[in-house]
Amino acid sequence: MKDILIINLKRFGDITLSTRLAYSLAGQGHNVHFLCFKEFSGITNIMNPKINFHYIDRKRIEFILKSQLVNDHLAIDELKKTINELKEYDWDEIHNLSNDKIASRIIPTIMSENTKVRGVQYRDNELIHSGSWEIYFNNIANELTTYPVSLHEIFFRLSGHKDSTDSTLFTRSASHEETVLKNFEKIRQKFSSYGNDIRLMGITPFSSSREKDISSDEVVSTIEALKARSPYIIPILIHAPIQAEKNAVKEILEKLNNNLITIECDFAALVSVVENIDLLFSTDSLFVHMANVLKTPVICVSNGPSPTLFQGTLGASDLILCREDIYANHNTRSATVEESTNTNWGEAYSQIITSHVQNPREINSEVFEELGINAVIPSHTQDGFVSYKNISLKPNHKDSQMLYVLQRNFFLKMLTATPINMKEITEELKKHDGLESFITEEKEKILNVTKKVLNCLRVTKVQGQNSSTIINHMSEIFSFLDNKKSLLYAPICYFYVECSQAPAVATQEEKLKYFEFKLFNLKNNIQALFQFLKDIEVTSLDSKNQSTVNRHREQRF
Amino acid sequence: MSQEKPRILVEHSKSNHKTIKVNGIYIHSRYNPVKEAKSFATASFDENASGYLVLGSGLGYHIDELQSLLEEAGQTHKRIFVIEPNADVFELADTYFDFTTSMKNRFYTDIEFDELFFNEEFVSFLAMKPKILIHPASYNANKAFFESFLTYKCKNSYSEYSEYRSAAPCTEDLKKDLKNVRKDLQKQTKLTNDEQLLLATYEFLG
Numbered sequence: 001m002k003d004i005l006i007i008n009l010k011r012f013g014d015i016t017l018s019t020r021l022a023y024s025l026a027g028q029g030h031n032v033h034f035l036c037f038k039e040f041s042g043i044t045n046i047m048n049p050k051i052n053f054h055y056i057d058r059k060r061i062e063f064i065l066k067s068q069l070v071n072d073h074l075a076i077d078e079l080k081k082t083i084n085e086l087k088e089y090d091w092d093e094i095h096n097l098s099n100d101k102i103a104s105r106i107i108p109t110i111m112s113e114n115t116k117v118r119g120v121q122y123r124d125n126e127l128i129h130s131g132s133w134e135i136y137f138n139n140i141a142n143e144l145t146t147y148p149v150s151l152h153e154i155f156f157r158l159s160g161h162k163d164s165t166d167s168t169l170f171t172r173s174a175s176h177e178e179t180v181l182k183n184f185e186k187i188r189q190k191f192s193s194y195g196n197d198i199r200l201m202g203i204t205p206f207s208s209s210r211e212k213d214i215s216s217d218e219v220v221s222t223i224e225a226l227k228a229r230s231p232y233i234i235p236i237l238i239h240a241p242i243q244a245e246k247n248a249v250k251e252i253l254e255k256l257n258n259n260l261i262t263i264e265c266d267f268a269a270l271v272s273v274v275e276n277i278d279l280l281f282s283t284d285s286l287f288v289h290m291a292n293v294l295k296t297p298v299i300c301v302s303n304g305p306s307p308t309l310f311q312g313t314l315g316a317s318d319l320i321l322c323r324e325d326i327y328a329n330h331n332t333r334s335a336t337v338e339e340s341t342n343t344n345w346g347e348a349y350s351q352i353i354t355s356h357v358q359n360p361r362e363i364n365s366e367v368f369e370e371l372g373i374n375a376v377i378p379s380h381t382q383d384g385f386v387s388y389k390n391i392s393l394k395p396n397h398k399d400s401q402m403l404y405v406l407q408r409n410f411f412l413k414m415l416t417a418t419p420i421n422m423k424e425i426t427e428e429l430k431k432h433d434g435l436e437s438f439i440t441e442e443k444e445k446i447l448n449v450t451k452k453v454l455n456c457l458r459v460t461k462v463q464g465q466n467s468s469t470i471i472n473h474m475s476e477i478f479s480f481l482d483n484k485k486s487l488l489y490a491p492i493c494y495f496y497v498e499c500s501q502a503p504a505v506a507t508q509e510e511k512l513k514y515f516e517f518k519l520f521n522l523k524n525n526i527q528a529l530f531q532f533l534k535d536i537e538v539t540s541l542d543s544k545n546q547s548t549v550n551r552h553r554e555q556r557f
Numbered sequence: 558m559s560q561e562k563p564r565i566l567v568e569h570s571k572s573n574h575k576t577i578k579v580n581g582i583y584i585h586s587r588y589n590p591v592k593e594a595k596s597f598a599t600a601s602f603d604e605n606a607s608g609y610l611v612l613g614s615g616l617g618y619h620i621d622e623l624q625s626l627l628e629e630a631g632q633t634h635k636r637i638f639v640i641e642p643n644a645d646v647f648e649l650a651d652t653y654f655d656f657t658t659s660m661k662n663r664f665y666t667d668i669e670f671d672e673l674f675f676n677e678e679f680v681s682f683l684a685m686k687p688k689i690l691i692h693p694a695s696y697n698a699n700k701a702f703f704e705s706f707l708t709y710k711c712k713n714s715y716s717e718y719s720e721y722r723s724a725a726p727c728t729e730d731l732k733k734d735l736k737n738v739r740k741d742l743q744k745q746t747k748l749t750n751d752e753q754l755l756l757a758t759y760e761f762l763g
Contacts, residue, residue, distance in 0.1 A: 061761045063684035068710045069674050070683070072735045073718035076758045083754060105757030109750040122756075124748045243605070504746070 002092035007035045007106070007119075009056070009098040011208055012286035014151070015040050018097045019047055020165040020293070021155050026050035027164050035086065035103075042267045043286060046171050056082045056102075079106075086110045095119055095159050099138050118159050128501065132415045133158040135497045136490075143484055143493070146400050148408035152314060153385040157416070163384055167294050170271040180272040187234060187261060194232035199357055201226075202277040202296075203237050206245050207285035212304045214283050216248055220255045221346020222281075222353075230354040237262040238273055238287075281353060288313045299356060301349075302376075313378060314386050317360040320376040321352065324394075343372050365391040383418070389428075402432040403485060410487055410532050414525060420532075426539040435540065439533050445480070445488055446530050452476050453523050460516045467508070470515065474499065477522075487533075491525035563698070565645050575653065577616060579646065579698040584615040594618035601690045602626045607635070608687035612703050613695020614641035614664065617650035623690075624662075637662045638682050640673070641695065642702040670706040 004025055008018040015036050026032040038055035064075035087110055096103045096119025107121040117130055120138050129135045137154050156163050191198050205214035223235045239245040241264050249262055275294040282288050284302045291298045298318040312320040348371040368375040374392040381387055390401045405428050412418045429435050456473040480492050498518045566578040572589040586593040597619045627635055641647040644667035673679050696703050715738045739759045742752050
C-alpha cells in the first residue's frame, strides 16, 4: 500500500474529474490524499471518505498578499499550515494534475528522496518534467488547435493507472435520496398521461464562469420549445443555494409564469438529483463530470473558450454542442470566423434534445449543420479512454477533425507505443478531402527539418565548436514550432523542452553529448512520424483503390 | 508625558436607559439610546455582508440590535467583531450586555491598533471583507486611535518574517521588503524549503 498525494489546484470541474484518479487508486488499496483549494470543499465534502482531502485557503492567502494591512509573512505561515500537514507523510507518489506554479513549488517542500513525482515540479528555480506525458500536458496540450488527448486521459496516462471509478465516488444521504425519489415519483405521476415516454431532464445552465453559462433567455426559449415539441420531456431547473443563481432562476420563472419545476440543492443533495434524472442538459461544468460518474446521459453545451474538440463529457451516448457563433468568437486560432446568426437557440436545442432522447446514437449531421451547431460525440477506445468526433461537415471543422485523428494517433504512438489500427484510422480519414495534400505538405516539412537536424548533429561532432553556432542551428529547428497545426510540433516541442532542461552544471563536452543524444531522439521521432504518414498514405491509397474496384464491380453488375 | 485617562460619566437617558459621556461627548442618545441603536443597526444591516467590524462599542446597544437583526434574518452564522479602544467603556458595556452569549463574536479592547493586524483570527475575519460600521460618537471619542487603525500600512520587511521564524532562511539585507526578497530568490540556483515556500506563496499573486 502506497501513500499517494494528488494535487489539483484548479476549479470544481477539474477537481471532480481528477478525483476519478484518486478514487481509482484508493480502490487499489492505496492510502490516497488530495490537495485542493478550500473554496471548493463543497464538492470534496461529498466524496467517498476513502480519499483524504487537504486544503489551502487561497482566499486568505491572496487577501494577505494584496492587503497593505497585513505582513506577507502571515500568508507564508498560512500556506505552511497545509504544508506541515502534508509533511507528516512519507509520500511514495505525488501527482501534480493542476500543472501550475504553486503546486510545482510546493512539491519539493513535501517530498522525500524516494518520492516518485508525476507532473511538473520545481527543482530550485528550474521547472522539471519527469516524463513524456508531463511535457505533453505542460507544453503541448494547450498549444494545439485541437485537443487530441482529453484531460481525463492525460490524468490517467500521466499517472500510469487505469480508471475504475464508479458511482460510489460520491456519498449520498438517505434523507436526500428519499426526498428526491419521492418528489420525482410525484412528478412522474403528474405527467403519467405520457406513459413510459416520460423523461425527467435536469437543466444546469450555471457554471463558475459566466461566459460558459447557458443564458436565461436560452433556457426559457428551450423550455418553451420543448413544451410545444415534446411535452413528455419534463425540464427541471437545478441550481445552487447562492444569490446569483437564485436571481437568475427568479428571472427565468417570471418569464415562464412560474410554470417550471426548480430544485435548489446543495452538493449533498445534488448527487441524488443527478443520479435520478433521465438526462442532463448542462453547461460544461462539474455537473457533467458528476453525471459521467453516475452514468446519467448528458447533452453538454460547450460555450467556453475552448476548441471544439477539447475534453468534454465521457459518456458513450452523450453529446457535446458547440455553437458556431460562440466558437468563432472565442477561438482566435480558428481559421474561419463565422458571423453570429439569428438562430432561435431554444428551438434548436429542443430539436436536438428531442431527437437525442428518441435515438441517442442516430446523429444526423445535416440537422446540426442547418442549426449552426457543431456536434461532438465521444466514443470509447479499447484502452478505456474516450476519443471525440466532430460530426460537422463544414470544411474548417472537417479539417480540425482530420488533424485531431492524425495528432491523436501519432501522439499515442509516440508516447505509449500503442499499436495503431491503421484500417480504423484510414476509414475515418478517407472522408477528408484534404488528407492527401496535408500528408504531402507534412512530408515536405519533415524532409526540411530532417536536413536541419542532421546539420545540427554534424556541428555537435566538430571538436571545439562554440556553443553559439550550435544554438543558431537549434534555433532553425525551433522555428518549426511556429506551425502548431503541423504534426512536427510535438516532437520538436519535446526536443525544445529537453534542451531547456540541459544539466546546468555539466561541462561543455557533457552538454554537447546531451544535445547530441536529444538530437538523435528527435531524428527518431521525426522518422517515426514520416513512417506513420507513409503508412496512412499507403493504407488510404489501398482503401481508395479497393473502393474504386468495388465501384467498378457494382457498375458492371 | 503620560496620557490622561478619559473621564467617563454614566447617566440615565430620558427613556431611563443608561448612557455615557466620555470626555464630555455623549456616546449614546440622551433621550432614547435603544431607539437610536435600532435605527443605526437597521441602516447598517446588509443581507449580503459577510460579517461586521464595528468601530466602537459604547455600552453595546447597537451591537445588541445588530445581533437581533442577524437572528431575525437567519444569519446567526455571521460574526461581529468590535474594537473599543477604551477598556473602561468596554467594561461598562460588558456589565449591561452579556456578549459571551454569542461565542463567535469578538471584542478587542486595551490593544494597540497595529497589534490587531498580527492577530490571526482578526486577519482571517478581515479576509472575509466584513462591512465596517463606524459608531460615530465612539469614533469621535477615540479619533486618533481609529484614524491610525484605518490608515495603517504594515511594514513588510524580511526581518519581521525572519524574526518570526527562529532561523532566518537568508541573513543578508534583512530590511528588504519581502517582495524584493522574492525577486532575489527567483535568481538563486539553490533554494531551501523555506525559500521555496516563500516563492510558492507569491505565486498566488499570479
